Amino acid sequence: MVKKEKGMTGKQKAALLLISLGPEVSAAVYKHLTEEEIERLTLEISGVKKVDSNVKEEIIEEFHNIALAQDYISQGGIGYAKTVLEKALGKEHAQAIINRLTSSLQVRPFDFARRAEPGQILNFIQNEHPQTIALILSYLEAEQAGMILSSLPQEMQADIAKRIATMDSTSPEVISEIEAVLERKLSSTVTQDFTETGGVDAVVQVLNGVDRATEKTILDALEIQDPELAEEIRKRMFVFEDIVTLDNRSIQRIVRECENEDLILSMKVSSEEVREILFKNMSQRMAESFQEEMDVMGPVRLRDVEEAQARIVSIIRRLEDSGEIIIARGGGDDIIV
Numbered sequence: 145m146v147k148k149e150k151g152m153t154g155k156q157k158a159a160l161l162l163i164s165l166g167p168e169v170s171a172a173v174y175k176h177l178t179e180e181e182i183e184r185l186t187l188e189i190s191g192v193k194k195v196d197s198n199v200k201e202e203i204i205e206e207f208h209n210i211a212l213a214q215d216y217i218s219q220g221g222i223g224y225a226k227t228v229l230e231k232a233l234g235k236e237h238a239q240a241i242i243n244r245l246t247s248s249l250q251v252r253p254f255d256f257a258r259r260a261e262p263g264q265i266l267n268f269i270q271n272e273h274p275q276t277i278a279l280i281l282s283y284l285e286a287e288q289a290g291m292i293l294s295s296l297p298q299e300m301q302a303d304i305a306k307r308i309a310t311m312d313s314t315s316p317e318v319i320s321e322i323e324a325v326l327e328r329k330l331s332s333t334v335t336q337d338f339t340e341t342g343g344v345d346a347v348v349q350v351l352n353g354v355d356r357a358t359e360k361t362i363l364d365a366l367e368i369q370d371p372e373l374a375e376e377i378r379k380r381m382f383v384f385e386d387i388v389t390l391d392n393r394s395i396q397r398i399v400r401e402c403e404n405e406d407l408i409l410s411m412k413v414s415s416e417e418v419r420e421i422l423f424k425n426m427s428q429r430m431a432e433s434f435q436e437e438m439d440v441m442g443p444v445r446l447r448d449v450e451e452a453q454a455r456i457v458s459i460i461r462r463l464e465d466s467g468e469i470i471i472a473r474g475g476g477d478d479i480i481v
Contacts, residue, residue, distance in 0.1 A: 159188035164200045254283040262291040268329045278307035282346050294358040302365030309347040348380045384453035394469035395425040401459050406452040408437045413449050
């Protein structure tokens with residue numbers, strides 16, 4: 145019989161919880177685990193013969209409290225969760241749950257800021273060092289960060305975008321210090337975490353959230369400062385598969401502009417969704433011809449496909465720059481300047 149011990153590991157508790165929940169619920173949980181986690185838990189479960197009823201109740205209660213705490217955190221942050229739990233369970237018990245939760249689930253840095261209004265954050269960070277601003281923006285939601293970046297002075301935008309793109313990892317101490325300052329300014333509470341952030345993908349997500357004029361200003365400035373970085377960002381701003389986000393009129397314009405060979409080659413290995421929307425915006429005769437070509441086409445080289453898709457994306461960006469098509473963006477501005 146398994147009895148709860150003070151030093152019981154998380155894996156042991158997880159195994160006992162799954163046993164208590166029954167096979168159907170446990171099977172549903174398994175779907176969200178990695179193969180390694182499943183193997184470890186299965187091995188742990190296989191060694192359990194009988195579970196003491198008191199242990200079962202304690203573990204279920206502990207899991208329930210942690211789930212509630214996580215729900216409170218998502219609603220109003222660590223501080224809110226702690227306040228609610230203290231009223232329900234007492235200060236000591238609440239603190240123990242919060243400590244266990246934050247150490248195991250690792251709430252991301254600047255969690256409080258992701259629930260704040262962009263304008264409010266802007267007021268507090270606009271006079272900070274560009275590196276500090278870049279760090280904060282890299283942890284925010286892409287749309288939120290894009291709105292803030294759009295509102296910063298133009299002479300700062302490219303510099304901050306570059307800093308996000310070239311950011312590697314930041315020590316927990318630095319993140320904690322910046323969090324603490326912003327926490328006091330926004331009158332909120334946070335939890336500590338650290339991870340790698342920034343990079344080209346991060347700045348691409350941010351730029352996808354700004355208006356077209358801001359994007360162009362930043363990329364033009366980056367073109368002068370760091371041409372290779374600017375080119376890498378441009379490559380990732382809009383990829384061939386993103387064509388599904390365009391309206392039918394724009395897709396019809398693209399189909400007319402692109403070489404048939406490039407379209408056929410690109411569609412050969414594209415998703416079903418991409419093929420369907422392209423076929424939808426072709427004449428029936430053209431669609432049938434393309435389908436026949438793809439049916440008889442043998443294996444294709446990845447390099448050839450990538451080059452064909454790159455040419456199509458280049459045409460899409462050219463059509464956007466000339467105002468012939470519109471790619472929806474954040475910032476409340478879908479008008480091409």
